[in-house]
Amino acid sequence: MTGEPKVVLETRGLTKSFGGLVAVNSANYRFVERQAHAIIGPNGAGKSTFVNLLTGHFPPTGGEILFKGQQITGFPAHKVSRLGVGRSYQKTNVFPVFSCFENCRLAAQAQLPSSMRFLRPAGRYKEVNEQADRALALCGLGSRRDRVAGTMSYGEQRQLEIGMVLATNPEVLVLDEPLAGMGKEESEKMVGLLKDLARHFTLILIEHDMDAVFSIAEVLTVMVNGTVLESGPVEIIRASKAVQDAYLGDGAEAY
Amino acid sequence: MSRLPRSLAVVLTLSVVLLALYPVFGQVVFPNKHAFLMQKLTGIMIMAVMAMSLDLLVGVAGLVSLGHAAFFGLGGYMLAMLSPEYAAANLWLVLPATLIAVAFAAAIVGYLSIRTSGIYFIMVTLAFGQMGFYFFNDSKFAGGSDGAYIMVKPAVEILGVSVLNLGDKRTLYYVGFGTLVGVYLLLRVLLASPFGRVVSAIGVNENRVRGLGFDPVVYKLVAFTIGGTIAGLAGFLAAIQYGFVNPATLSWHHSGEALVMVILGGMGTLFGPAIGAFVFELARMGFEAMTDHWLLPMGAMIIAIVLVLPKGIGGFLLQVFSARSKVEDGQ
């Protein structure tokens, strides 16, 4: 690649307060195309709030969000998603009564210009089906196509969650703790999947598992008390004294 | 909605065929009560349409409305108000006019109610329903609390030739039957469509649907409007059948009954609420015949069903028949 790295998503002075409590304080981020950017920090650092701001689930109190240079501040979640910023949730958030395929198909259906279509069966939209199957294959659930989501293992449901995001055809993937609550084996599988995705998408990863973060991310931001403590390439942050003290110190092993 | 297990589909189809043939064999099987039963069944089929329309809101979209009868009642009142006093109204005019008016009312009520959720939604819809009730009850308009009569049933003519005589009980039975089957099929098609899939997903997890890129508010509003309009159609038919509308058709009691039919029958199953309407109304008829104090066994039956069948009759049937079809498939 030559020239300036292309910034896909950017926040300027992004702030969110709940009553008197400032959860995210004047956050400035630049997420570069096809880069894996991890955000770490202790519980209550404001990471999840940041994700919710970025994806339109909360309106910000101040500051702005730009997607490919376009203002998307205050856009509702469904609009942000349609523009190409897909997100996964910290808690498993699939439709448990639908099959894996139907979960992804519904996600892919969001790419139709409108879903206000009342007569033709949803299953007969060829492109939607293909996109759903692609997403299923990408997230490694191709063999689970017709399983009812709620009957799968926890790890598989987390995979499906990512499959659903992929099916919305995003440019940016915002993944909120994709490894949370996973066993060792499941984690390894998921890390493999995330590494794979990092090659094709702009990845914004919120994660506690440091080993995973170091193996996936290129850029690392440390958030503490709603503010950015430090940000830069993984190796540098890893070595940074301030970060070591504040966050990565002895306590880090606990995660 | 996924396909019904084949054996259940067969059983349901047989029941529908039986219902279709009732006017033929009813005279033989129930010689003394045939006319009464046919009338009763017509009324039940109309209520089943109402219950299915409410299921679209409650069971599918997760919008628990306790004001659904307002649209049912409005459908009836529209017919009463549009019918000339001593002549037949033209069905091809009054039916569309009614549906448009009810759809319009449902869209407004929906637009205002959908801002709230959970128990607040239940209460707002109840409030709008009661406003509708008191509007017709307290004003002198359309007969006040006495209600209004439809003296002459609407004429169904094509090129000046009468094709259906709605005054004929058997014809009306088949109109009710056709509407029941038609609305069921329509809703099945609707639920399988992209729109229906989104609405079903909203009923499961609204926030996730938003995250995928759909604006739930719009879909819920359209679903609410469609459900309300179908309830209006049911009310329109009921007004033709009874030749009479009164404010009680809009009241929360009536909404509550429809809700009971939906929960009893099994939310979100569509055929379940229709069965719920039959069970509810036939049980009422049976208990009424047995005792003056029919509410007692009725209440006990409802409580027993809640305790024993958590997913309603429809959920129970699905469970039984899908277990059976697995055995049949050798699983």
Next chain:
Amino acid sequence: MDIWFFLIQVMNGVQYGLLLFLVASGLTLIFGIMGIINLAHGSFYMLGAYLTFWLLQTVDSLFLAILLALPISAAVGYLIEALLVRVLYRRDHLDQVLLTYGLILIFNEAQRMLWGGDVHGIKVPGGLDWSIRLTETLSYPVYRIALSAVCAALAGGMYLVIQRTRFGMWIRAGASNRDMVAALGINVKLLFGAVFAVGAVLAALSGAIAAPINSIGPGMGDSILIICFVVVVIGGVGSIKGAFLGALLIGLADTFGKVLAPDFASFSVYGVMAVVLLVKPRGLFA
């Protein structure tokens, strides 16, 4: 409008509001703490009124009749919670709606079987059956004032219990966060049973003390239930303070609605509710 006339309407509105609060407070607590939508709550109001009416045929003091009616209502409430409602805590709200709907039918029919379909009245007890003269033509019945005083005293007592006692602390904890109740090591079964029984007693008491100014008849439980739901929702579900203000608001709206626009009196209550929810979709104090 004459100032005295206006004042009388305000007093009527407040009196009605205070009465509504007694019924609605139980409803809002049962929902806030137990997560149960109790449609049968109005039936306890009816039960209280009919029990009092029935007991008055044996004892001749209203006070004594009410005193006897309350433990019976509490027992009925506790039994319903222990035998039926308890099974449904983990279930969907709608199952509870259906169950308590079934209970309404049974209550209404039991009422009809035991006491028939007639409308009855209870005499205002001696000593309170006079009126204060305000002007030449207007006077105000003392019983209504006493009723307001009793309701206000109970509301005050409830406030003290909730703010100052351990039981009240549990209730506050439960109303703000249902899961916390279990986490605090509280005997949940006992608390839920108690809350349900207390709610039943409050509703029954309201029905009993209102009986001398309202009539006792079939369906009285249903109408109060719906109005109380309106109160609870306006105030914010689970909020006692909200129920109090919501009750006063509805009491006044209903009273003045009847005076100013008699044709649309009932309309006014629902109108108020619709407006409140459109402005604050989760009630005033959620």
